[in-house]
Amino acid sequence: KPFKRLLLTGAAGGLGKVLRDRIKPWADVVVLSDIADLGEAREGEEIIQCDLSDKAAVMQLLEGVEAVLHFGGISTENTFENIVQANIIGTANLYEAAHKHGTRRIIFASSNHTVGFYRNTDYIDATAPTRPDSFYGVSKCFGEQLASYYYDRTGLETVCLRIGSSFPEPADRRMMVTWLSYDDLVEALRSSLFATRVGFTILFGTSDNDVAWWDNSKASHIGYRPKDSSKQFDGKFPDSGVYPDPNSSVTYHGGAFALAPMRFKD
Ligand code: NAI
Ligand code: 15L
Numbered sequence: 001k002p003f004k005r006l007l008l009t010g011a012a013g014g015l016g017k018v019l020r021d022r023i024k025p026w027a028d029v030v031v032l033s034d035i036a037d038l039g040e041a042r043e044g045e046e047i048i049q050c051d052l053s054d055k056a057a058v059m060q061l062l063e064g065v066e067a068v069l070h071f072g073g074i075s076t077e078n079t080f081e082n083i084v085q086a087n088i089i090g091t092a093n094l095y096e097a098a099h100k101h102g103t104r105r106i107i108f109a110s111s112n113h114t115v116g117f118y119r120n121t122d123y124i125d126a127t128a129p130t131r132p133d134s135f136y137g138v139s140k141c142f143g144e145q146l147a148s149y150y151y152d153r154t155g156l157e158t159v160c161l162r163i164g165s166s167f168p169e170p171a172d173r174r175m176m177v178t179w180l181s182y183d184d185l186v187e188a189l190r191s192s193l194f195a196t197r198v199g200f201t202i203l204f205g206t207s208d209n210d211v212a213w214w215d216n217s218k219a220s221h222i223g224y225r226p227k228d229s230s231k232q233f234d235g236k237f238p239d240s241g242v243y244p245d246p247n248s249s250v251t252y253h254g255g256a257f258a259l260a261p262m263r264f265k266d
Helices: 014-022 055-061 080-101 135-154 182-194 217-222 255-259
Strands: 003-009 027-034 045-049 067-070 105-111 157-163 200-205
Touching: 003 014, 014 027, 014 182, 055 080, 067 080, 067 182, 080 105, 080 135, 105 135, 105 182, 135 157, 135 200, 157 182, 182 200, 200 217
Parallel strands: 003 027, 003 067, 027 045, 067 105, 105 157, 157 200
Antiparallel strands: none
């Protein structure tokens, strides 16, 4: 198998559960980690429960790990104080430990909320300045910048996968544009892990949907080719026909995140 030890953080989460079996062919041992309980390890798995904000625990977690799929952390808007611990300190602990242990590559589950304040009339690529729409989005921008710094300073490679909306089906009209099928998510991870050189790359994670807000031409060296399309759900979310649309969650790339109340602390 290509890797001896491949680490998946956030393994107990929605996407972690989807990935658990599907990444097995890529490593002799898949190390599954989360702050939440993961149950029993199955064949070819090792389970290490830990809080990403615990520096010493994360240092141990990375021992012998060649590559990481970093999906752990707070995955939607929350208080700034909570996000700092899980996403900012947590991701910094992960990068420092990866560097110390000689890990070669990290695939960082970044998010469309790094650019969530762009509008539905904007078509952007990876060179567009970030426009986070939430403290959550700001924390993903931090993760991306940290990855850039570690690459330039140490050579640790990262693909920042700016995931759109990865769920079984689109749940609203915005997700017709942002949807990433689970099969295409796995393909994005596979192509990111096995591309020869990635340096520091930003890859937008969507399926081959009819409408697109994000141009992946700056990541052509990854060779990501989505196979699914939200077209199969056509007609489920008809256009209101009114402009500007009264449903403002379709105005911004980040949808409702851009409009949610700001909570600094509990
Ligand atoms: P999720 O919330 O279901 O999973 C996140 C996991 O991280 C949870 O199991 C949680 O227990 C764990 N976690 C939270 N704080 C932690 C900490 N301090 N230490 C260790 N583990 C901690 O989210 P989901 O949907 O599975 O997303 C996974 C990753 O992908 C997240 O980083 C999210 O930001 C990112 N993402 C997901 C998208 C989607 O459409 N599902 C879109 C964009 C980004
Ligand atoms: C995300 O970053 C979240 O993790 C996910 O739960 C969805 O809200 C997704 O973005 C989205 O924008 O649809």
